[in-house]
Amino acid sequence: MLKALYRPGRRYTDEELREKAREIFRELGRFPSRLEWARRSGVHAVTLMNRFAPDEVYERFRFRRAFARAVFGDTLEEKALAAIRRIAKELGRPPGAATYMKERLPWEPEVQELRWYFGSYQEAVRRAGWEPRGPRRRDYAEDELLAVLRDIGPKARYKDVMARKREDPRVPSPATIRDYFGSWKKALEAAFPELREKRRR
Incomplete structure (x- = not known):
């Protein structure tokens, strides 16, 4: 769907992208979704991300970070x-x-x-180099982390685990699981080795 909303072949300068981002931010008074960005700017979200957030680790933050950098600068x-x-x-x-x-x-x-x-x-x-304040984080055994994913199933998503944690605070947060294994994909592969085998085929 996004492909139909932007014009391929047009290469925008950084300043042109910044101006589009500032204009959309002024109009909405908030950050747009990827789809809103594509509709209003005529530019694919990936273009903005590749230009302003090429180094972002977590994909779910990447568009927000790119848009923020375009609007506010570093x-x-x-x-x-x-x-x-x-x-x-x-x-x-x-x-x-x-x-x-x-x-x-x-x-x-x-x-x-x-x-x-x-x-x-x-x-x-x-x-900034600090660990945010809050309740002391509990150390979980690997088996406890894997048990949460296995209980949900091989299609477990970040928000599925978050929903479980809201129901039971003793459940590890999705961030804890992700950080322990290095990525959400690796966590799922550790819980369900068959996923790794499927990707190799």
């Missing part, structure tokens, strides 16, 4: 990380979102801007 990242580190140094610990808003200086980014740019406030804190 200066927002520098200001955000510097602000978090400054406040953390003053407090002796990483600030939560509410504390950040209370302690930030007028010219430093707001929490919502950090969420737009990094995907979440917690990710911004991690990029």
